[in-house]
Amino acid sequence: MDYISSLLPFMLEGTVITLKLFFLTLIMVLPLGVFMALARLSKFKPLNGFTQFYIWVFRGTPLLLQLLFIYFGLGTIGINIDRFPAALLAFILNYTAYLAEVYRSGIQSIDQGQFEAADVLGLNRWQTLTRIILPQMIKRVLPPISNEVINLIKDTSLVYAIGISELLRVAKIAAVRDAIFVPFIVAAVFYLIMTAVIQQTFKWLENRYAYYR
Amino acid sequence: MYILKATDVHKKFHHNEVLRGISMQVEKGEVIAIIGPSGSGKSTFLRCLNRLERIDRGSIEIEGEYMVKNGPDGKAVYSNEKDIARMRLKMGMVFQSFNLFPHKSVLENLMMAPLLVNKTDTRKARETAMMYLEKVGLAQNGPNYPFELSGGMQQRVAIARALCMNPDIMCFDEPTSALDPELTGEVLQVMKDLANEHMTMVVTHEIGFAREVADRVIFMDEGLIVEEGHAEDVIIHPRQVRTKEFLGKVLMAR
Numbered sequence: 001m002d003y004i005s006s007l008l009p010f011m012l013e014g015t016v017i018t019l020k021l022f023f024l025t026l027i028m029v030l031p032l033g034v035f036m037a038l039a040r041l042s043k044f045k046p047l048n049g050f051t052q053f054y055i056w057v058f059r060g061t062p063l064l065l066q067l068l069f070i071y072f073g074l075g076t077i078g079i080n081i082d083r084f085p086a087a088l089l090a091f092i093l094n095y096t097a098y099l100a101e102v103y104r105s106g107i108q109s110i111d112q113g114q115f116e117a118a119d120v121l122g123l124n125r126w127q128t129l130t131r132i133i134l135p136q137m138i139k140r141v142l143p144p145i146s147n148e149v150i151n152l153i154k155d156t157s158l159v160y161a162i163g164i165s166e167l168l169r170v171a172k173i174a175a176v177r178d179a180i181f182v183p184f185i186v187a188a189v190f191y192l193i194m195t196a197v198i199q200q201t202f203k204w205l206e207n208r209y210a211y212y213r
Numbered sequence: 214m215y216i217l218k219a220t221d222v223h224k225k226f227h228h229n230e231v232l233r234g235i236s237m238q239v240e241k242g243e244v245i246a247i248i249g250p251s252g253s254g255k256s257t258f259l260r261c262l263n264r265l266e267r268i269d270r271g272s273i274e275i276e277g278e279y280m281v282k283n284g285p286d287g288k289a290v291y292s293n294e295k296d297i298a299r300m301r302l303k304m305g306m307v308f309q310s311f312n313l314f315p316h317k318s319v320l321e322n323l324m325m326a327p328l329l330v331n332k333t334d335t336r337k338a339r340e341t342a343m344m345y346l347e348k349v350g351l352a353q354n355g356p357n358y359p360f361e362l363s364g365g366m367q368q369r370v371a372i373a374r375a376l377c378m379n380p381d382i383m384c385f386d387e388p389t390s391a392l393d394p395e396l397t398g399e400v401l402q403v404m405k406d407l408a409n410e411h412m413t414m415v416v417t418h419e420i421g422f423a424r425e426v427a428d429r430v431i432f433m434d435e436g437l438i439v440e441e442g443h444a445e446d447v448i449i450h451p452r453q454v455r456t457k458e459f460l461g462k463v464l465m466a467r
Contacts, residue, residue, distance in 0.1 A: 116265055117312035121326035121378060122302050131325065135316050212316050213360040 007174055007183055014170030015190055018156045021084070021166065022194075025091040025152060032092065033099025034134070040104050051100070058097035064158050066090045071162040087159040091152070098148055106141035107133060139209040146202035153194050167191070215274070216241045216413055217262065217382055222271035223289075224254075224261060231257045232268070233436035239382070242411040246423030246444070249433035250459055255417045258433070259386050262415070263304045264297060275300045276381065302330070305375030309387040311367045313359040319346070319370050320355035323377045331378070338377075345373035349403050365396030369403050383407065387418040420463055424448050432456045 040051040058066065070093075071086040081089065110133055118128040160169035171187035217239040224232040231254045239245055247255040260266045262273060264280065268289045272282035280300050284290035291297060314322050323342035327333040333341070346352050349369035359367055368388060375383060385404065389397035401422055408414060408426045416422060423430045423444055430447040432440045432455075440453045451457045 111310075111312070113308060113310050113312035114314065117306075117308065117314070120263060120265065120301065120304070120306040121374070122298060122330035123326065127329050131329070132314055136314075139316070212358045 003178075003180075003182060004186060007186055010170050010174065011167065011183070011186055011190060014165055014167035015194075017084075017164060018153070018166040019194075021087060021091065021156045021159065021164075022153050024088055025095060026149065028092045029095040029099050032096045033103050036096050036100035037103035037107060038129075040100055041107060055097045055100060058094050059101070063090065063094045063155060064161060066094055067158060067162060083159075083162050083164050087162060087164055091155070095148065095152060099145070102141050102144045102148060103137065105144075106137040109140055110136055139206075139212075142202060142206050142209065146198065149198050149202070150195050153198065154191065214241055215239065216276055217415075218272075218274040219258075219262065220272045220274075222258065222261060222273065223269045224257060224266060225269055231436055232261070234271070235433075235436070235438060236271075237431060237438065237441070239413060239415060241381075242413055243429060244408045244412075244414045244427045245416070245429050245431060246419060246427035247415065247417045247431045247433060248420055248423055248459075249439075252435075253433040254436040255433045256386050259384050259415060259417050262384060263301050263306060264291070265306075267291070275303055302378060303381045305378060305380035305383045307368070307371050307375055307383065307385045307388050309390045311359070311364070311371045311391070313367055313370055313374070315359050317358075318355065319351065319357050319359070319362070322359070322370060323374050326374070326378050341377050342373070345376045346370075348376070348406070349373045350399070363396060364392045365399045368392065368400045372400075372403055372407075382413045382415065385414065385416040385419075388416070390418060420448070420460075432459070434459070 036051060036054070039047050040055065042048050042051075067087060067090040070081065070090045071083065074081060074086075114132055114136070115128060118132045123131065156166055157168040159166055160172070165173075167187055167190055171183040174183040175181060215238045219238075220236045222232050222235040223230070233254075235254070235258050237245075247259065249255050257266055261268050268281060270283060270287060270289050272289070273280045274282075278296070278300060279292060280297055281289050281291045292300075313319075314325070317325065320339070320342055323345065324335070324338040327338040327341060328335065343352065343355065346355055349372055351366060351369055351373070354362065354366065354370070359370070362370065372383075372388075388404070389400050392400065401419070404414070404416070404422060405426050416427070427444045429441065430444045431438055432447060432451070432453070434455050440447055440451060440456045447456065448460060451460055
């Protein structure tokens with residue numbers, strides 16, 4: 001017990017880094033994904049083509065590779081980014097691609113009749129999108145988005161690879177130093193607490209949207 | 214005075230020619246029923262009237278103004294978007310599948326377009342909405358969400374929603390096809406009330422309504438108008454063989 005409480009200050013410091021990366025990524029990618037999805041659905045060929053290519057690249061390669069590329073790879077051609085901004089950039093680029101596809105499927109699942117009803121009532125495209133389509137889309141994508149968000153909290157552990165002391169790296173250092181497995185168990189508990197909070201948040205959100213069918 | 218005039222309307226979906234030269238005129242206050250077998254193009258034609266579908270050739274005039282007409286190369290050219298938007302607001306549309314906004318209450322469904330499009334103030338929009346809800350017999354249902362209502366009630370809300378924009382013409386695309394038989398009556402009653410108030414109406418796929426209410430019936434088949442005239446003439450004494458065949462089948466089934 002004493003050993004665990006001696007670990008906690010470090011573990012909490014690591015958790016702060018993890019959460020910082022998590023939240024900063026999340027507030028960026030939740031809206032960016034929508035724009036990317038709209039671009040992906042655009043009839044304007046160059047925009048549409050670019051998004052398809054973008055999504056292919058960032059879903060088609062490992063996040064770890066993207067992280068290494070942005071931190072080390074860009075460094076070799078003279079673009080030096082600090083560890084944390086580099087990690088944040090990689091996560092934003094990667095998760096925007098994933099969320100764009102989730103949002104796209106959500107938008108495409110909305111009945112064509114909704115667009116037509118808005119159209120004949122005289123709503124313009126922006127009004128149709130913001131008042132009719134996106135509000136309904138959000139309800140439908142909550143379950144897949146919660147999946148992505150849980151993945152995100154766990155993926156933050158990948159930044160150990162560029163030497164950022166997030167939760168898992170801190171645990172590993174302690175485990176190696178003390179030749180004991182306990183720090184990993186503590187880390188697992190920390191992750192479980194965080195994912196439980198995410199799950200509850202999404203449960204609450206789904207209930208909030210349960211007022212209509 | 215024609216309020217709506219379509220001339221030689223042609224429409225293809227890929228290589229499938231759905232409309233092969235439809236011309237018709239609607240006078241103010243006239244109630245027109247378009248009937249015909251499925252695939253005859255009647256719904257497509259109705260959707261072309263307010264540009265839910267674009268036509269390839271021909272012209273459509275609303276209250277003396279061209280929404281679309283043939284260019285020098287014989288292909289349809291549409292007016293600019295601003296004028297079209299203005300013209301389209303003169304036409305209310307009711308769909309087979311209601312298409313209410315499920316995330317909005319009944320009252321919000323009715324108030325949305327007046328608020329967003331006409332910039333009506335909230336009090337006025339609410340008054341208008343309540344007036345039309347009462348008219349369709351749903352004065353109590355303003356706070357409900359669409360899923361809480363029966364199909365017939367939802368379709369009446371959809372009619373009220375279109376009326377809130379104060380259209381000059383109401384188009385109904387198979388308004389009772391998605392309803393259980395016992396619910397069609399309440400929707401048709403609302404439509405009859407509108408007809409009695411001299412609303413200009415174009416309605417597809419409603420034989421009963423055509424016989425009882427329509428001033429004029431148009432029978433379409435394979436993208437062409439086969440026969441048209443007074444409701445009684447077309448439905449009781451059809452002249453064309455295809456009209457007879459079609460009516461024989463539908464009226465027998467009733």
